[in-house]
């Protein structure tokens with residue numbers, strides 16, 4: 001896997017995104033956008049194609065500047081992923097399609113590439129706590145069957161996906177809380193997030 005992987009990246013409307021950061025003193029919409037830009041910029045060199053699923057025109061505009069295609073999709077994370085999966089599958093029936101969360105601002109291309117290279121069949125990368133999922137990969141030509149949400153790592157394991165465990169900490173550090181952001185900063189934030197990571201009211 002690797003160069004022939006197509007990724008669908010869901011990005012929530014910025015005014016609703018990262019609600020667990022409300023009150024943490026950040027410009028939350030700007031930070032959520034920065035997470036998505038840094039995640040996708042790091043992912044691009046490791047894969048064949050990225051398709052963002054977002055209903056937010058401001059996100060789509062930003063991603064177009066990176067050469068990334070966006071499509072509006074249905075409400076809900078798993079619904080958006082299933083929609084993006086079908087779009088990508090229609091273009092290549094035998095491809096590996098992955099779902100990558102857009103909140104990995106420390107993501108390093110080499111670490112994503114290593115995880116993709118290690119994947120054998122349908123697989124998932126657990127988040128750093130081991131309960132959530134940051135990446136879900138289909139087998140070539142196979143279903144994605146996303147079950148993101150609380151306890152998604154267990155749900156993906158129960159549905160037969162193999163856990164991807166290896167030296168890719170940046171792929172496991174999704175950011176939901178201020179504490180997560182501090183831990184991602186220790187790994188090294190992408191440039192857009194580093195610039196946006198300045199406390200302001202809101």
Ligand SMILES: Nc1nc2c(ncn2[C@@H]2O[C@H](COP(=O)(O)OP(=O)(O)OP(=O)(O)O)[C@@H](O)[C@H]2O)c(=O)[nH]1
Pocket residue numbers: 009010011012013016017018019020021053054055073074075076077080101102103176
């Ligand atoms: N397109 C789309 N993406 C979503 C939706 N809900 C969540 N996402 C994305 O899915 C990924 C993981 O979601 P979360 O970690 O819960 O992020 P979030 O929903 O912004 O954060 P909270 O508001 O704190 O739950 C992020 O990339 C989100 O932008 C949705 O309804 N539609």
Ligand SMILES: C=C(OP(=O)(O)O)C(=O)O
Pocket residue numbers: 077127131132133134147148149150151152153174176
């Ligand atoms: C939706 C998920 O992300 P989070 O727990 O970070 O909201 C998930 O891990 O399935």
